[in-house]
Amino acid sequence: MTDMKDSKEVSQVAKEVESEAQLEDRFMQQLAKQGYQTIQIDKEADLINHFRRILNQRNQVNLKDEELTDTEFSRVMNELVGSKTLFEIAQLLRGSDIQPAGKISIQRDDGSNVYLEFFDGRVVENNIFEVTHQVTVNARYTNRYDVTILVNGLPLVQVELKRRGGDFEEAFHQIIRYRNDSFRNLYRFVQIFVVSDGVDTRYFANGDGNLNANFMFYWTDEENNWLNDITDFTASFLSKSRLHSMISKYTVFDHSNDSIMIMRPYQVYAVEAIVNQAQNHPDKNGYVWHTTGSGKTITAFKASQILTRETDAEKVIFLIDRSDLDIQTAKNFNAYSAQSTTNEPAIDQTNSTASLVRQLQASDTPLIISTIQKMNTAVKEDSSYRKLLTEFHDKHVIFIEDEAHRSQFGDMRKNINQWFANSQHFGFTGTPIFAENVGQDGRTTESLYDEELHHYLIKDAIRDHNVLGFSVQYINTLKGKADFSAEEINEKVAKINTAEVFEADERIQLVTKHILMNHGQLTKNGHYNAIFTVPSTEIALKYYQAFKQLDPNHELKVTTIFTWVANEENAVEKQDQAIKSSRLGLDQVIADYNEQYGTEFSTDTFSEYFADVSKRMKEHNDQSPDSNIDILIVVNMFLTGFDSKRLATLYVDKNLQYQGLIQAFSRTNRVETDSKPSGNIVSYRNLKAATDQAVTLYSAGSKEDFYVKSxxxxxxxxxxxxxxxxxxxxxxxxxxxxxxxxxxxxxxxxxxxxxxxxxxxxxxxxxxxxxxxxxxxxxxxxxxxxxxxxxxxxxxxxxxxxxxxxxxxxxxxxxxxxxxLETDRIDVDYIINLVKAIDLDSQANRQSDSKRIKQMLNDTNDLKLRSKADLIAAFLDSVVPNLPDNANVGDELNQFLAQRRKLEVNDFAEENKLPAQLINSEIDDYDFYGHTNPRRVTEELNKAGYGFKEKVSLSKKIKSFVLQTVERFTMS
Incomplete structure (x- = not known):
């Protein structure tokens, strides 16, 4: 790596005088010095021919020195790209349980089959690294790409260089336009995008569908220092060994969403530190301190996966605390490790310890995911399973423990350690236990795990925009927000810090009113949701009843969830009655919930109720607001381990401190889009001192960037x-x-x-x-x-x-x-559903429903809906009043749209003296293939005798009309 002083000097010069062309030349020269071969490729056909030559060379033995014929190579291209999604291509590159990495099989012209290898994911030296620039691809538009990095002739990295001071999000959207417009054939193999202006550099993964500019990542060194300058970035990230590892090893597939995730630098360094410790210091444990919300589960999963392949461990066991394992977390882990050869999930979600023991005994399951509770049951002294696990007593077994600060300090951990005498433990935590916040047992995270292997603190994550900062408001008075005065609240709340006052019915009513009046402002009118944490189940039920009383129309969907044993704080002699009371109260809550959402839960099916609440909180949906939960009242549940991008606000009416405070606050700060600038904390207790203490402890002495601007x-x-x-x-x-x-x-x-x-x-x-x-x-x-x-x-x-x-x-x-823009729930799907549901029983109902829909059309900011608003309004005015009572409004709308489209096409064709069939064919092609047929248009215009300039003008006009018409008449 270059000297940092020299790098800064180069950067300063670059800012002042370096053109984009000079930056490109400097970048190409550095890659050449790092071992990349510079080649000249001018156009897409050259790229394909170059790949074909390399493929023939790499597979001379398998091909028996008989190069691929044109027909055979077309089969290769079909196997590599064909109709595959980007997700499928990325999997093909890296392999799966049933598909070897970087290999395909095709049939030769003589009928024989041959394996062809196009990428070696294990040995970096077995690959050819090249770089080219200014490749031209002619598609819908003519695009010329700045710098392309090739591995074995495949374009795996695309680098776009921008002018100084350019907006990175603009560069991001330009790359996406390139991808959508002309990334075809081999360019669909691009795995990583890099964008740089010379002094600032980001990288992000390619993938299907919409990508998010918030997930352009910084690259850093192991101490989390940015390597933004292109010289430093190239020396580190684009070294051949690191780039090879990022592609072959440090990419994660989310099979539930068919998305590709490239790991962030701190995740990579943590995995490497764990693997190094396991390989070279098997007698020592270690822990990773990565702040809450930074993606510890992905890091832990990848570490588990690599440990099974690169160490001598007999078993690698990913250990989770059942009390904090919700269904979605298990689902995510299964998605990362989807098995291609079996229907068995990666995580055994049953309560069967026998199933765990069978997995431990099986030779083909090197990676096991279990709960600490089941593992403890299997090895404790009176367990009938213990003797079945005798063979593991002295073998090297590695445990990966997520959220190490919670479940690893008790007897279960001791029992497991005593049985697996040669075990090694790696813990992940966002909030370690230090001397300042040590529990009754006196154990710190370091005393349990020996040493810290890597850290990535909350200040680092906020700086990198991997999580959001916090807007914290402490509410001591409500400042006349409702029909009560500030003096009244000051007298009854702020000056008296007793449980009696804090839990008084009158105060609970006032706090509830404040939330009801401010929730829309905090959540972009319901686009986001909130958790409300309180000190006990009794208070949770009080608040729940207050919301029901003060919001009788349920404009906000509010529910509560708690366990009725762990959260009770009543005296022992009253505990049985308290538990009974809490359970009865929760049964009533669940009855209301069943009525609201059409479910059939009870406290007897609490786990199913928990799973449904979790799903609704995570899948908060603008298109179906009645299925959402706006505010979830909790005691302790959901304050740790619950991740949701749509959760933006935490209301607090209980005392929090240290790790509990940071964990609770961090439920709100997951990055979504720019419409979510911070996590919102509204505290009805004076937690300022406790917050400052916690932030100081978990930001290594610095509170910088924790709070957003006032x-x-x-x-x-x-x-x-x-x-x-x-x-x-x-x-x-x-x-x-x-x-x-x-x-x-x-x-x-x-x-x-x-x-x-x-x-x-x-x-x-x-x-x-x-x-x-x-x-x-x-x-x-x-x-x-x-x-x-x-x-x-x-x-x-x-x-x-x-x-x-x-x-x-x-x-x-x-x-x-x-x-x-202010989030608006009114989009195309929402309006179309309202149109289909118009009440035809009377003209008054028709008029009322139509008027309401037309008002929504006038008010909406949804771009797609605006393009269709006049069509829908015309249908409401001209068709709906005349429909029979038993008409299917949806079918009638479709017929109306078909007729209107036909009229508009005919008008356009007549105005431009073109055959209507040509326009309809172009529309059909765009509907089916996603693009028009310019050759057919040119042929028709030639037949009509148009001159060159007229043809160019009309071609553009036709294409513009087709795109607008397809958008305008597509009602989904």
């Missing part, structure tokens, strides 16, 4: 942003005038309003925020809504004109960040 700081940023916006466009009418001034004028509005959106998205969670506070600056709630609508119009206008060269250049400079 309301006052954000307000100070918002005012000048508003001033800039209203100077450009004082009102919505002024935005309309920009459309007559060209794309550059529209761009000035887009950039100014986007900055207001970004700050608003952060400040909106504070209860002090009201648009009235900024009216004097020139912006109020109504004007903000008007600007939002115009912002969407600007987006659609530039998208429609994207094929115009000047419009395309503007789009390259703008990342619209539509997700920053």
């Amino acid at each position: 309301y006052d700081e954000l307000a100070a940023e918002l005012r000048p942003a508003i001033a800039t916006l209203v100077t450009i466009t004082p009102d919505a009418k002024a935005v309309d005038e920009l459309f007559n001034q060209g794309d550059s004028a529209i761009k000035t509005f887009v950039l100014a309003f986007r900055e207001v959106l970004r700050i608003h998205n952060k400040i909106r969670v504070y209860e002090d925020f009201k648009w009235d506070n900024f009216a004097a600056d020139g912006l109020n709630a109504q004007l903000m809504a008007d600007f939002q609508s115009k912002y969407v119009d600007a987006y659609r206008y530039l998208q429609r004109n994207r094929e115009q060269p000047e419009a395309a250049s503007i789009l390259e400079d703008i990342n619209f960040e539509i997700e920053l």
Whole structure:
């Protein structure tokens, strides 16, 4: 690696004088010095021919020196790419239980079969590393890619170099456009994207569907220092050995979502540290301190997987605490380790210890996942299974223990250690136990696990945007938010710190009112959900009843969950009655839950109820709000080990400290999109000192970046942003005038309003925020809504004109960040379902339903829905009033759309003197294949005798009409 001082000097020069071409040349030269062979490939056909030559060379023996014929090579391309998804191609590259890595089998022309090897995932030296640049691919548009890294002739890494100071999200979206437009044939083998402007560099995995710009990763050294400069990044990440390991070893497949995950640097270094410890120091344990939310389960899984392959361990056992293992966690682990040759899941979710013992005895199960409870049952002194496991008493067995701070300090761990005398333990924790927060047994994490192998702290994760910072509000008064005064609350709550006052019915009512009034602001009107943690089951039930009383129409879906033994804090002589009372209370809660969601649970099926609650909290869905849970009241459950990107707020009405506080807060800070800028904590207890203590302990003495900016700081940023916006466009009418001034004028509005959106998205969670506070600056709630609508119009206008060269250049400079707009549950599916459900029993009902739907069409910000709004409105006005009572509204809508599409196609064809059949054929092709047929269009225009310029103009016009028509008439 280059000297850091020299690197910084190079970076400074690069910022000032280096062009993109010079950066590309410097980058290519460095790769050449690192052992990459530079080759010249100008176009896609050259790339395919180059791969074919290398494939023939690598497989001379299998091919018996008879190179592949054209027909045979076409079979190769079909086996490699064909109709495969990117996920399937990535699996083919790396292999599976039934498919060897980097190998395919084809039939030769003489009928014989031959194996062809195209990638060696085990030995880096058995692969050919090359680099080329400026490869041109002609597809829907002509694209020229900056730098492509080839392994054995396959383009596995695509590097895009950007101008200095460019927006990385804009670069990300450009790459996605390239991918969607012209990444075909061998370019579908691209596994990793790298984007850099020379001084800042990111990487991310390719994959099917929509990718998220929030998952562009920094690369670091082992101490979590950024290697952003392209020189340092290339020396480390793009060294041949590291790149080979990232592709072959440190990629995880999520089989439940068919997505590809490339690991982050701290995850890689942790796995390598564990494997090194197991190989070279089998007598010592170790633990990994990776902050909550940083992906410990993936790291632990990958470590378990590699340990089975690269150590002498007889068994590797991934040990989980059953009390914190929910169904989704088990499902995720199964997804990462999906077995191709068996229907057996990776995790045994039964309660059978016999099943665990059978797995331990089996020779073909080197990796076992179990709970610490079942393992303890198998080896404790009075166990009937113990003698069956005698052979493991002295063998090297490795335990991987997730959330090591919870279940590893008691008798179960001692029993397991005593039986597996030659065992080695590796723990994962986001909140280690230190001397400051040690429990009654006096054991720290280090005393249990010998030494720390790697750390990645919360300050590192927030800096890298792998988790979010926190907006913490301490509510001592409610400041007149409802029909009570601040003085009343100060007198009854803030000044008296006793359980009697904190648990008083009146206070519970006041806190509940505060939540009801502020929940929408905190959660983008229900786009996100919340957990509310309280001190006991009794208080959980009190709050649940308060929500039912104060929100009788259930505008917020609120439920509670708890175990009725562990959470009871009543005196021993009252415990039986308390347990009975809590269980009866929970039965009533579950009865309400069954009525709300159409389920059939009870406390007798508590595990099924738990699983359903967990699923609804994780799968919070804008399209079906009635199936969601908005607020989940808990005592201790769900405060550790529960991960959900849609969980954004934690309400706190109990005392928390140290690891419990950090764990609870960290439920809220999973990265989703830019519409979620922070985790929101609203505390109805004075936890400021406890929070500062916990943050100091788990940030290694620093609280930097834990908290997001305060309301006052954000307000100070918002005012000048508003001033800039209203100077450009004082009102919505002024935005309309920009459309007559060209794309550059529209761009000035887009950039100014986007900055207001970004700050608003952060400040909106504070209860002090009201648009009235900024009216004097020139912006109020109504004007903000008007600007939002115009912002969407600007987006659609530039998208429609994207094929115009000047419009395309503007789009390259703008990342619209539509997700920053206020989330709206009203989208195409939602509206179509409402249309299908129109009550035809009377004209009054028809009119009422139609009026409500048309109002939603007018108010929505959903881009897809806006393109169809006039069609749906026309159907409501012209068709619905005349339908018979027994009509199928969905079928009638489909017939109406078919007729309207036919009319619009005929009008377009007549206006441009074209055959309607040509336009319909183009639409059909786009519907089926995802692209039009430009050759057919050219032939038809030639027949019609159009000149060159007219053909170019009409071709673009036809294509634009086809794309708009398909989008406009697709109602899903």
